[in-house]
């Protein structure tokens with residue numbers, strides 16, 4: 001009886017586990033790179049989170065077969081960590097399974113896909129929460145069931161060209177805090193100075 005129960009349990013576990021893996025997401029390596037994507041920052045330009053803007057352009061690569069985008073319904077524009085900012089950071093790790101992938105953590109916009117000879121574009125103010133890092137832009141194409149079917153990115157396959165440098169707010173706060181600390185130390189000193197001066201004046205009278 002116990003043997004029967006445990007083998008049933010084992011089979012059940014096996015079933016649950018295999019369903020679990022089957023439920024995984026779309027794999028990035030299966031997506032076709034059909035979009036031409038560019039972003040406004042110039043190579044080497046350093047941007048400030050919470051301040052600077054970027055403009056992202058996308059359109060069907062004119063070299064792909066006409067009608068390739070018949071099933072394209074939406075685009076999802078994302079900001080992604082470049083390899084240099086992923087090193088030793090498991091929480092930004094690239095996984096082929098898009099449900100597990102941590103490369104593209106920042107959504108800029110999701111919009112209907114427009115079949116248009118001219119590229120579409122979107123202007124985005126770098127959000128204040130962005131950490132200091134090197135990024136690239138990836139645009140995912142979704143079909144009618146919100147499933148990723150294609151993509152484009154503003155960098156090469158190795159993610160080494162046209163990368164975007166962003167300085168986060170926290171890095172800048174540190175220097176602001178130092179400035180504030182110096183300023184208040186200075187005011188305490190000058191307060192003591194005037195206090196002593198006034199006292200001397202008072203004792204002379």
Ligand SMILES: *[C@@H]1O[C@H](CO)[C@@H](O)[C@H](O)[C@H]1NC(C)=O
Pocket residue numbers: 033034035036037061062063064152
């Ligand atoms: C557009 O497609 C051509 C041919 O497949 C490819 O060589 C080129 O790199 C693509 N351009 C972009 C921006 O993906």
Ligand SMILES: *[C@@H]1O[C@H](CO)[C@@H](O)[C@H](O)[C@H]1NC(C)=O
Pocket residue numbers: 036037038057060061062063119
């Ligand atoms: C890709 O986009 C760039 C900049 O928008 C444009 O100059 C180029 O012609 C486009 N290439 C293709 C293949 O669509």
